[in-house]
Amino acid sequence: MIRLAVVSGKGGTGKTMVAAALADISGVPQVLADCDVDAANLELLFEPRRLTTEEFRGLEAARIDPERCRNCGICADHCRFGAIVRNDAWEAEALHCEGCGVCTYVCPMGAIRMELRVCGEIYTSATDRGNLAHARLFPGSGNSGLLVTEVKKRAMNLAGGADLLLADGPPGIGCPLIATIGGMDAVLIVTEPGVSALHDLARLVTVCRRFGVRIFVAINRFDLAEDICARIEDYCRKEEIPVAGKIPFDPQVIEAVRGGRPVTRSESPATDALRALRDSLFSELGLR
Template sequence: MKTIAVMSGKGGTGKTMVAAGFSVFSDEKLLLADCDVDAANLSLLLETTDTQCRPYMGLECAVIDKKRCVGCGICEVYCRFNAIGQGDDGIYHVNPLKCEGCGVCSIVCREDAIEIIERQSGEVCHSESPYGHLFHAELFPGSGTSGRLVFEVKQDALGDNTHAPAFLIDGPPGIGCPVISAISGVDAVVLVTEPGISALHDLRRLVTICRQFGVQMFLVLNKADLDEERAEDVRKYCAGEGIEILGTIPFDPTVIEAARRGKSVAGMETPAAVSLKEAWKRLTDAMEISQ
């Protein structure tokens, strides 16, 4: 089973639109994962049902026992994250949004009044769709370890007993920890960009990351007709880097209308859908994915 991640150096380039389109155009059901755990929305375009979630336990958190705390303040002194403060009652409290769960406070407390406990930082979910099993997640606002949550989403997906021809990942934007976690172990990356200065700048950075993993790279140029000069810059960059362009998608207002209706544009007769279908065909031929 081939593993393909759809990635973008910046948000708003149409990455999820491309991932949803590929899912719809596949003749066989794919194994799907939305690894944009900070803002997962692939499920909104794939008509998902029967969603089941389990708790995701992220960073641990300190909890102060009010009965044991004597208000000495040593925990506040040693907390480098400024997560501990004294309340009006004279007892110290932990701000869970600032606590990193390092455990220093529990070590220095002479009264053994501080305990480090697990806390739920999000959910890992599994949904059914007409196009395959979809694994996705939600990271609670203010929570960390998004890279680890991406890993758990992928592990849950790969543990699914399916015989899909490909594992398609809708990745997070940027070049941070969740991106590295999403790219790790994949066979190929489909880069989605648009004609623009910032888009090309962020594409270059993402390509640098992908080079470190030795993955095969392809590119889809979205909204290609909005700026022909910048689009040509992207084409020249890809030629220099040896990145095959799977297709160019014209700006199509139907894409926005489809998203508003919670549908993939791939199910409509539009220029964007035609370009997406051609890009998927080129990708399956290049990756030798059975259809």
């Protein structure tokens, strides 16, 4: 099975649009994963039918046992994050707690313990283009990289005899991105003709190369600034990175997203370019 992640150096490049299009026209047995757990949007384009829902427990947070607490306030004095507050009794606010455990160490009564807190939910769903593993990280919660890893595990469990694992990854170069590309065979970086996009593309390439994955690039809305598009192509040529496709600006993309469907379900210049991208990329990956 080929494991492919669609990623981007910055938000707003059209990464999820491209991932959804590839999933829609792949033509091979596949399993899907939405690894952009901070803003999981792939499901919006495929009308998934929920199969399972489970809690995700990530970062530990302090919990004060009111029966054992003697209201000395030592824990609050030592909490550098201001997470321990006095209401009717001393309480640890989960959103402010960083899980350091200092309060458990200094409490003379042993009234505080660290507990894994619910940080989100993990889902598996069925779509007309294969099974989908996805998740939602609750606002203010951490450990998004760990949640991405759990999503990938669910996707592998759903894979069966699939020829392709297609993951919609997060933007940027942080922990969620690293968790996404670890263990992948290839990444498709979606960029756009902008100065900041070129800068972030170079940063992302540096990170991806440390994981030994094959790197391909797709340039979305390439015709909006053809001079910068040429600079991106020059960069890819120097770095020996194949440009698998160039997608023109197309109002049909906006209409498709508004309608909650992949753009490839209607004929348009963008659809033609995405089909060419699919053929070029899959040929390089040995998929038919």
